[in-house]
Amino acid sequence: MLNRRWLDKELTVFLSLWLLGVLSPTCSEEVLTNHWYVELHEGGEDNAIKVAKRTGFSYVSPVLGSNTEFHFIHHAVPHARLKRSIYHNRQLKNHPLVKTALQQTGFLRSKRGFKPLPNIPVSEIKLQDPDINSILNQHKDGKLPTDPLFPKEWFLKNVGQSGGIAGLDLNVESAWEMGYTGKGVTTAIMDDGIDYLHEDLRNNYNAKASYDFSSNDPYPYPRYTDTWFNSHGTRCAGEVAAARDNDVCGVGVAYDSRVAGLRMLDQPFMTDLIEANAMGHMPNDIDIYSASWGPTDDGKTVDGPRNMTMRAIVNGVNEGRGKKGSIYVWASGDGGADDDCNCDGYAASMWTISINSATNDGQTAGYDESCSSTLASTFSNGKSTLRDAGVATTDLYNNCTTTHSGTSAAAPEAAGVFALALEANPNLTWRDVQHLTVLTSKRNRLFDPYLRHHWQFNGAGLEFNHLFGYGVLDAGGMVDLARKWKPLPERFHCTAGSVIKKLSFGTNDPIRLEIPTDACRGSKNEINYLEHVQAFITLKSSFRGNVVIHLTSPMNTTSMILSQRPNDDDFKNGFTRWPFMTSHSWAENPKGTWVLEMTMVSGKGSSYDTGTFFEWTLVVHGTKSEIYQNQDGDTDKHGKLYNIKRRHADYRFK
Structure with missing residues (x-):
């Protein structure tokens, strides 16, 4: 279960690091909507409805089930505008029950993958897969679903249809x-x-x-x-x-x-x-x-x-x-x-x-x-x-x-x-x-x-x-x-260290930073087995998309936490305490020296791009106790992880 002390006390620090990064907009103009966040001095949905009615707003709902925080909307305000509505903000803030009123910023969110597959000329379409009969035969035997499209659901059972590799599927069967x-x-x-x-x-x-x-x-x-x-x-x-x-x-x-x-x-x-x-x-x-x-x-x-x-x-x-x-x-x-x-x-x-x-x-x-x-x-x-x-x-x-x-x-x-x-x-x-x-x-x-x-x-x-x-x-x-999983040890987080200094780097001219850490040894937050690792980084550069960052753990696992993005031509915002995360050091011991390498690679922009580093804070998350000590009934201290992985590799290819 989650460590409540960690959530209640230490999460505030983490969120402050996170939010200072994500609240830096990348767009040049802020868009304001007709939605408002409203916090009341005295709670209750009845009070919220009264405030909304008195100020010309429409009440929508509580925010996250809160008794004092609410979502209002004003239908006379445009869905999107470039300036805050001072008049409507004042209407809300002047009400004696209103503690805070904040007009909501609008931003874009995109659906993943709404990209129609290309039109293929009829002459190039493969009309029948040679392996499809093996699925159809199992249909007749009642072993597999009889739904008409199931033979085409290769991600559930791949027998080589549509040019796939037999056995490469989710193994739901x-x-x-x-x-x-x-x-x-x-x-x-x-x-x-x-x-x-x-x-x-x-x-x-x-x-x-x-x-x-x-x-x-x-x-x-x-x-x-x-x-x-x-x-x-x-x-x-x-x-x-x-x-x-x-x-x-x-x-x-x-x-x-x-x-x-x-x-x-x-x-x-x-x-x-x-x-x-x-x-x-x-x-x-x-x-x-x-x-x-x-x-x-x-x-x-x-x-x-x-x-x-x-x-x-x-x-x-x-x-x-x-x-x-x-x-x-x-x-x-x-x-x-x-x-x-x-x-x-x-x-x-x-x-x-x-x-x-x-x-x-x-x-x-x-x-x-x-x-x-x-x-x-x-x-x-x-x-x-x-x-x-x-x-x-x-x-x-x-x-x-x-x-x-x-x-x-x-x-x-x-x-x-x-x-x-x-x-x-x-x-x-x-x-x-x-x-x-x-x-x-x-x-x-x-x-x-x-x-x-x-x-x-x-x-x-x-x-x-x-x-x-x-x-x-x-x-x-x-x-x-x-079905035989047992509870995990308690999870903690540890701020492993920070580097705060102004350093310059450029194209093919990297900088290398180190944070030696004992992972909070001797404290209640000591970590010996990793789950997630975060690197909160602040930097600016003449072409943000050419910045490449690698993080290497004390056990010599290197993660590329930022790759080249040739379309990212930002030269103003950079990254502000942005939480780059890696899962590649899962179950490792975090104690030792962590290495951050940062460089500008060749690409779009000038022939020589420059960057300025300001801060790196390393936060590690994991457990003090052996992470898989209770799993699989295994008592071999050094073999638990390998035995669990090996046993469950038998279901399909390693």
Whole structure:
């Protein structure tokens, strides 16, 4: 369970570091919305409604269930403007019950993977896969789902269809054979709505846990557009919980689980209040929150959650699911090799599980971002020159599709696997799910076709890859380990040290910094076994996208915590205490000297770019006690980790 002292006392320090970074806007002009955050001296919903009515506002809802903080909207104010409405702010602040009133900034959030697969000439389409008959035969025997699109769901059972590699899938069949199908688990799809009338979803739809934060009503049905742009959430929902054996579309990873719709993306600008209320919605009814969106994937945006949203996430991991912690699953991003998901404060958060994607033949997709915070991978689409290369799932208005793609498709698959694990062991905490992900994900046949990122072992003997994290999720392995999983030791965090000085660096002229640490030895926060590592960094440069940063642990594991982003031409903002995160040193001992190397690489900009370093603070998170001492019934002190990993590698390829 989570250490309450850590949350209550020390989290304030961490959040101050985080928020000073993410609240530095990267856009030149601030956009203001017609939404307001209002805090009252005297609480109560009745008081909030009275204040709203008296000042000309409309009452929306409490903020994160608070008795004193509320969300107001003013319908006479434009949805977006460039100046704060002084008059309306004054109207609120002059009311004797109002303590604070803050007009909400608007910002952009983009759906991951809304990129139609290319049109392939008929002459190039492969009309029949030679291996498909093996799936069809099993259909007839009743061993596998009979849904019409199941043979095309190669991410569930890959027999080589659409040019894939047989066996490269989520291994859900093993979990299903053990009797786990997601019963009793609810996943919230935070997106543009869900077609909850769809025949493949309606029986698994959790209406009680659903809400429309765009229209402020309990019916998160997608808004119609000619382009079907708002099909995104419906497609993601089908991947998790499409029903089995009903002759409609395909089948979900956790086909007996339930999905809730949290409609919040379909509006001109996002606000902190809308994000926060979505991520904190009914945390004891929703187990998993799946997000296939984030800051714009343009290769130059540096952005993340604001104040209220961070409060919602922290409250979720602290209080959600009966204090076991809400599970937040995040798509790593579709910015491709020119972007880095460590510049996405959602995917790079230690409280979310960042999921990247792979194709059906084991490669990274061309749109995949890479970063050291990615924990694992699932699948997005196959080879575009073959028929049904995308992910088969539900679509708007009772339709089906085989063209869903992007890391949008990857995150819901992971949510489905986690739903299977939660059914196997409902007592799993948010940390348990991350540990199970690390220990049971597989290298399988995943590889980088460009040979830039190789598989390597960290100091604790865990194999990882900068693109794929710890490998592709294995539902069978995760469920098997989950059902006998025992509670983890208490988690702490330790500020390991800081370097605060002004240093210059430039193109091919790096700087090297060191922080020796005892990881708070002898204190209540002592850490001997790592989980997450954060480097809060402040710098500016003449071309931010050419800054590359590596962090090396005392056990000699090097993480690239920032890669080159050639489209990021920022020369003003830089990074302000930005929390770069790595999961690559998982289970290592943090004691010793940490090394930060920072340089400007050649690229766009001038022939010689310069940078100025100001601050680096190292924060390590983990346990004092041996991290896997209770797992698997193993008493060999030095062999626990290896034995756990080895036993659960038997489900599929190592």
